[in-house]
Amino acid sequence: MTSRHPDRRNVIVSLATGAVLAMTSGIRAETADMEAAIRSFTKGGLIQTGKVKIDISPLVENGNSVSCGVGVDSPMTAANFVRRIALFNEKNPQPDIAVFHLNPRCGEARVDTRIRLATTQHLVAIAEMNDGSLWSDRIEVIVTIAACLEE
Amino acid sequence: MATALLYMPKTARRGEVITLKAVFSHPMETGYRRDVAGKPILRDIITTFTCRYEGVEVFRADFHAAIAANPFISFTTVATSSGQVIFTWTDGAGKSWSETAQLSVSA
Numbered sequence: 001m002t003s004r005h006p007d008r009r010n011v012i013v014s015l016a017t018g019a020v021l022a023m024t025s026g027i028r029a030e031t032a033d034m035e036a037a038i039r040s041f042t043k044g045g046l047i048q049t050g051k052v053k054i055d056i057s058p059l060v061e062n063g064n065s066v067s068c069g070v071g072v073d074s075p076m077t078a079a080n081f082v083r084r085i086a087l088f089n090e091k092n093p094q095p096d097i098a099v100f101h102l103n104p105r106c107g108e109a110r111v112d113t114r115i116r117l118a119t120t121q122h123l124v125a126i127a128e129m130n131d132g133s134l135w136s137d138r139i140e141v142i143v144t145i146a147a148c149l150e151e
Numbered sequence: 152m153a154t155a156l157l158y159m160p161k162t163a164r165r166g167e168v169i170t171l172k173a174v175f176s177h178p179m180e181t182g183y184r185r186d187v188a189g190k191p192i193l194r195d196i197i198t199t200f201t202c203r204y205e206g207v208e209v210f211r212a213d214f215h216a217a218i219a220a221n222p223f224i225s226f227t228t229v230a231t232s233s234g235q236v237i238f239t240w241t242d243g244a245g246k247s248w249s250e251t252a253q254l255s256v257s258a
Contacts, residue, residue: 098212099213106210107168
């Protein structure tokens with residue numbers, strides 16, 4: 001967990017890569033861990049903003065169990081559907097939250113779950129369509145009682 | 152120990168999009184906590200959830216440690232014909248638990 005305390009060099013590196021990401025993909029990923037997790041999901045594809053919406057309370061009292069939904073604007077037909085939706089966090093010990101695998105039989109692209117949030121941070125959702133295009137949403141959640149800290 | 156609760160309609164019309172919800176009783180131990188003696192508590196999480204309807208996988212989720220204890224999942228499917236809906240949870244060690252519901256679909 002000590003590796004998650006950024007030293008100055010890491011901060012500079014992540015700011016630099018964040019700036020590059022912001023230019024190339026239109027989305028700003030703060031920590032190197034989350035960037036790496038997103039890259040391993042997208043395989044470096046171009047991420048566009050839109051179509052995806054994270055549905056979560058902006059102010060959370062207890063990070064141990066937070067209702068979190070994600071919806072994608074898609075007709076979910078055989079010709080046009082969402083293949084996968086991934087959820088990432090910025091400051092938990094691990095950047096991955098979940099990956100949902102969908103298909104036209106879902107009818108709608110909407111999934112809800114409950115997640116843990118270690119602290120106030122950003123969440124990123126990325127949807128991969130059947131044509132391979134990638135869409136994203138990003139939201140900040142303020143957490144007053146953190147998860148992962150209780151003994 | 153492991154118990155599942157399913158929330159879904161018993162009946163639906165053909166072509167209707169129905170919402171299926173499931174809660175599975177499981178600690179989703181992250182592996183980042185320590186016990187009172189200071190020893191790390193080993194990670195023990197559900198890593199995969201699947202839903203099969205008429206023998207076809209209609210939804211799958213990969214979970215990580217950031218999913219809360221007693222994992223809850225809600226998703227949708229199109230009612231196509233009457234049949235069994237099988238929910239399966241698998242943990243990191245490969246152990247799995249299944250729960251079955253019956254869906255009756257009218258024209």
